[in-house]
Amino acid sequence: xxxxxxxxxxxxxxxxxxxxxxxxxxxxxxxxxxxxxxxxxxxxxxxxxxxxxxxxxxxxxxxxxxxxxxxxxxxxxxxxxxxxxxxxxxxxxxxxxxxxxxxxxxxxxxxxxxxxxxxxxxxxxxxxxxxxxxxxxxxxxxxxxxxxxxxxxxxxxxxxxxxxxxxxxxxxxxxxxxxxxxxxxxxxxxxxxxxxxxxxxxxxxxxxxxxxxxxxxxxxxxxxxxxxxxxxxxxxxxxxxxxxxxxxxxxxxxxxxxxxxxxxxxxxxxxxxxxxxxxxxxxxxxxxxxxxxxxxxxxxxxxxxxxxxxxxxxxx
Amino acid sequence: xxxxxxxxxxxxxxxxxxxxxxxxxxxxxxxxxxxxxxxxxxxxxxxxxxxxxxxxxxxxxxxxxxxxxxxxxxxxxxxxxxxxxxxxxxxxxxxxxxxxxxxxxxxxxxxxxxxxxxxxxxxxxxxxxxxxxxxxxxxxxxxxxxxxxxxxxxxxxxxxxxxxxxxxxxxxxxxxxxxxxxxxxxxxxxxxxxxxxxxxxxxxxxxxxxxxxxxxxxxxxxxxxxxxxxxxxxxxxxxxxxxxxxxxxxxxxxxxxxxxxxxxxxxxxxxxxxxxxxxxxxxxxxxxxxxxxxxxxxxxxxxxxxxxxxxxxxxx
Numbered sequence: 001x002x003x004x005x006x007x008x009x010x011x012x013x014x015x016x017x018x019x020x021x022x023x024x025x026x027x028x029x030x031x032x033x034x035x036x037x038x039x040x041x042x043x044x045x046x047x048x049x050x051x052x053x054x055x056x057x058x059x060x061x062x063x064x065x066x067x068x069x070x071x072x073x074x075x076x077x078x079x080x081x082x083x084x085x086x087x088x089x090x091x092x093x094x095x096x097x098x099x100x101x102x103x104x105x106x107x108x109x110x111x112x113x114x115x116x117x118x119x120x121x122x123x124x125x126x127x128x129x130x131x132x133x134x135x136x137x138x139x140x141x142x143x144x145x146x147x148x149x150x151x152x153x154x155x156x157x158x159x160x161x162x163x164x165x166x167x168x169x170x171x172x173x174x175x176x177x178x179x180x181x182x183x184x185x186x187x188x189x190x191x192x193x194x195x196x197x198x199x200x201x202x203x204x205x206x207x208x209x210x211x212x213x214x215x216x217x218x219x220x221x222x223x224x225x226x227x228x229x230x231x232x233x234x235x236x237x238x239x240x241x242x243x244x245x246x247x248x249x250x251x252x253x254x255x256x257x258x259x260x261x262x263x264x265x266x267x268x269x270x271x272x273x274x275x276x277x278x279x280x281x282x283x284x285x286x287x288x289x290x291x292x293x294x295x296x297x298x299x300x301x302x303x304x305x306x307x308x309x310x311x312x313x314x315x316x
Numbered sequence: 317x318x319x320x321x322x323x324x325x326x327x328x329x330x331x332x333x334x335x336x337x338x339x340x341x342x343x344x345x346x347x348x349x350x351x352x353x354x355x356x357x358x359x360x361x362x363x364x365x366x367x368x369x370x371x372x373x374x375x376x377x378x379x380x381x382x383x384x385x386x387x388x389x390x391x392x393x394x395x396x397x398x399x400x401x402x403x404x405x406x407x408x409x410x411x412x413x414x415x416x417x418x419x420x421x422x423x424x425x426x427x428x429x430x431x432x433x434x435x436x437x438x439x440x441x442x443x444x445x446x447x448x449x450x451x452x453x454x455x456x457x458x459x460x461x462x463x464x465x466x467x468x469x470x471x472x473x474x475x476x477x478x479x480x481x482x483x484x485x486x487x488x489x490x491x492x493x494x495x496x497x498x499x500x501x502x503x504x505x506x507x508x509x510x511x512x513x514x515x516x517x518x519x520x521x522x523x524x525x526x527x528x529x530x531x532x533x534x535x536x537x538x539x540x541x542x543x544x545x546x547x548x549x550x551x552x553x554x555x556x557x558x559x560x561x562x563x564x565x566x567x568x569x570x571x572x573x574x575x576x577x578x579x580x581x582x583x584x585x586x587x588x589x590x591x592x593x594x595x596x597x598x599x600x601x602x603x604x605x606x607x608x609x610x611x612x613x614x615x616x617x618x619x620x621x622x623x624x625x626x627x628x629x630x631x632x
Binding site: 206233 | 500
């Protein structure tokens, strides 16, 4: 697995990140020299995955401070980069609230996300049992977090513990984060897997070859409704139909207690040319899975079950 | 729309077909000069779609006769081209049973499929009502049939009758028959549409933007269980969850009364490299939708409803 600083790091005058658009073909680093360049890297998915977007935004604010950029302008350009993952806004608020050295707080946010990933993976172990065939969607691995990952971190940890026999990685159209990034990470971790078309998840379930569905999240409302990569809601309905549990693994930085339910989560619509350059296309990047279709949500605090109460007080 | 002979035709010494692998970028004809070349065109999806595969196989047998090829060998190579669409085996059996000029019978099979498409589209009109938003999967249009199509034929006819407001065309991974072929046909027919990722069908339904799902079929068992392009079963489960009817449109040549149910329908597994050349992949090309999830099956004989009785006697 990659070290956190291989995925993203703050240097003097630059945020340096592994360009995820080039993986797995090439391992290329991208250096961003302004908040606007970091925002562009987020917008174009050079860095993606909710926790990693948050880390990138924090580093972007630290970078702006290093260069003496206008703080409000830097914040605005980062906040406008992508709308759905709340980690972006959470990280900007954390930076707002910090009176000290911005680089210090940004690096601490990264370290905290790495530690949250580790704790989520340990908590999630209790949801696995020997020999499981697990299906996951998009990429919720190290690349998405700067740590060991959320869903993929839990899967890899469970595989180390002898609890995962095989993984189905949805290719995840249109940008193939599953076929490119999750496959690459599972290969590096030595976890047996096959890539499948997103539309083959239903047949794979009907064949009795899926015991558990595990995904990450981009924003979780107070009641447990969860926005994640387009197709997660599809999996939730299919898993429900086949009696297969669906588990969400996401850090507390992905929980948005300001939203009572998922109805108000903004769903990013991306360019239809990601699907077809020739014909009209609709390209929503996320969907919202109602809490009723979610068996458990794992955060760094533990395993949450319905009815979800994601307020930190619930774990006091 | 294309004329039947623009999609596939028998000439002296050749079966000439529109190479569907090149669409929509280029309109190129492929000439096959032996049964083996026709089989290769079927295997590699230069011609695809259950009814069109049947027509191609019939023309392949006529071509073999023209060239004086061994009849049994020609039949064997065609029968081995693809396993799921029963129209292939139906057409070969029709050719077996014909004692006259093979070209005459093959051309008659094509004409019959064209006429069946026309009749299906007329019957299906009764299932549409004004303003419908229809979702379809893969390509069940003229290209798939040599006529006006099954599902797409019905949609285009219903649009002409003022009953279809908009179509969602699933892109249909891995080979994008929806984004390439259905989109091209809908554009030519002047039907408003958008391409969506297969995994976006669930969200589109949840948003209340789908009134009806219509697909073709590759093989229908006696009880109505229906094999069709991978993802059709996904749509069936999703449509059921959202209270949306699913209608199958397919000619009687797609019905396999020798199979009591869908459990024995062979599901073609194609090369995983269609999904990813770098990582292990599983690539089933079809799935089977249980009859219980199908609202109606339209054949040229009329509209069949559950419990399905697809024997011609049922329409005597």
